[in-house]
Amino acid sequence: MNLKQLAHMLALSQTTVSRALNGYPEVNEETRRRVMDAAKRHGYRPNPSARRLATGKSGMIGYVLPTGTAVDIDPHFVEFLSGLGDYARSHELDLVLSPADADDQETTYRRIVANRQVDAVYISSPRREDSRVALVSTLGIPFLVHGRSEGFDFDYPYLDIDNEGAFHEAARLLVQLGHQRLALINGDDRETFAIHRERGVRRALAASGLTLSERHVCSVVMTEENGYRATRRLLEASDAPTAIACSSLIMALGVVRAVRDLGLTIPGDVSLIAHDDVFPWLKPENFSVPLSTTRSSIRLAGARVAERLAARISGVEEGARGEVWPVDLVVRGSVAGAPA
Amino acid sequence: MNLKQLAHMLALSQTTVSRALNGYPEVNEETRRRVMDAAKRHGYRPNPSARRLATGKSGMIGYVLPTGTAVDIDPHFVEFLSGLGDYARSHELDLVLSPADADDQETTYRRIVANRQVDAVYISSPRREDSRVALVSTLGIPFLVHGRSEGFDFDYPYLDIDNEGAFHEAARLLVQLGHQRLALINGDDRETFAIHRERGVRRALAASGLTLSERHVCSVVMTEENGYRATRRLLEASDAPTAIACSSLIMALGVVRAVRDLGLTIPGDVSLIAHDDVFPWLKPENFSVPLSTTRSSIRLAGARVAERLAARISGVEEGARGEVWPVDLVVRGSVAGAPA
């Protein structure tokens, strides 16, 4: 059942039927009702391909997925996706993932924009002066950054959590508990969230006249194994920290294992606070010693990103609004006063 | 730059240019070269919306993403996606995720098929007589099932791993080591993989005249917490098992924690084998005691699914071919002879 048939059946023109369906004003309410009714009754659904060709709108949002045999997708992605889906589902928004060579995403961005394949895109895990952000903002397609990119002289819309504030709070707590030597096991330090977290820790330490030794900050891909290795290295050194801030729950698994392997205990010998993105399958309260965390649901962020993207597509949201969510500090058993 | 312009520029008709570009035979090789060349030089890319409208082909593969506030996306999904992306990237295949209410995916399947939004779909985590498999095969769109669905009287194309064989091998090893009481901590028992794994364990036990007690098989959502709970329950019972087969690495984290909490050891008091889908961020060899696993890369499966889907779209692959991959049993420190 296409528009032509429906129009013929109603003895109306395609124009009128189309307008009635799309809520244009120049059609009699009575007529509109008739049309709406008939459309529903016959299960008429406009052909999206045709609509796309005519309008250039696709009803989909895009994400360029960096891939490559040496590239691993962030496990957080799936939670983010859950949130995105929660919103998108109720708005018949689809998400198209365009896999791209991680080293050349530009080609793909240009392609999906030139082809009008999607109405908007989002960018995640931005780095300093992230080239994707610069590119997309010149391309003139609605977009939203999940996270932030620094170093630009222009503004752009984003949604981020207060990573600096979160790690500032975490470090401040540890300092208050008497810890003098803190360590930070961080993610890839090219990513903004890692920069912000380090900044937060440094600021908290500085407030008490302490500093974060270069040897006490690790920047690694966030795997269990890297958490383990970093911790071994930290704790086996002569100036071993007494407290660790860690950027992910997965790395924290490795931290805990390393501490145990060394015959030490949490929080007796070392206090630990990790960031929790809220996974359904791994919870900080279930660690062998319940883990203190800075908590922020990445899933909720996903839903919000979808919502704002939809708003930008429809023109409801404009401009370069940045939105920063506060992060909860949840104290559990993994922190204690510094050992004597 | 559209076809019309390109054709005009070459003093040819749109027909000829289109045919030259799409490899149709009725065009002079010399002409084809000229066209190809000009197209490349001017960076001409056919507008996919227009092509879609004309051909009905979209160049995308689809996946209906079950969502809902109480629905969590499987963390394995992201690895599968990596593999899918690895292949898709080099073939300019995009993936469209259509979020759907987990309890009503049919509507969404019908929509994406009716709208010709995608050229093929894949289905994952199928259950017994999975309604999606039945639906999609009547809808007449190329598809592939990742996993298997049982109980149908028709065949369909799928890619699965030998879950039964894997867990049969695992259980057989444990039995050979003298274990008499095995337990299985499994995933949701409505899913085929869980059914197959249980079958594998039972078969191995039966071969030695043993049985799998109903109290020794747990069917739970695969989270760390559920692994922990199941293990506590199992080991605190009077007929505690001496060996556990576990369906996921994430649950195995919980198993290990529970065993430790009870003051027991692996493999001294209980042997453990888990299935490993090969995550980059959590490796069995890095468990406190290296974990024996049945291993199969879900990422490779993702790539293969994309490859076969592409083959089906282009008509290279036809019929209901089922493909079953063998699974490696990797023995590490977590298994030992049964305690006396």
Add this chain to the structure above:
DNA sequence: CGAAAAAGCCAAAGCGCTTTGGAAGACTCT
């Protein structure tokens, strides 16, 4: 050499929708 077949190209008709530019009729207002 001439008929039949093949090769190479084109005009035009879709694909199914949106949107422009009217046009006819109904209403208002002086």
Add this chain to the structure above:
DNA sequence: AGAGTCTTCCAAAGCGCTTTGGCTTTTTCG
């Protein structure tokens, strides 16, 4: 009552591609 204004609808022109059917020209072959 006539001019001007709304209201309501329509025909037709795109959007940019593929594909059908046909028309020339060249090649093949008895």
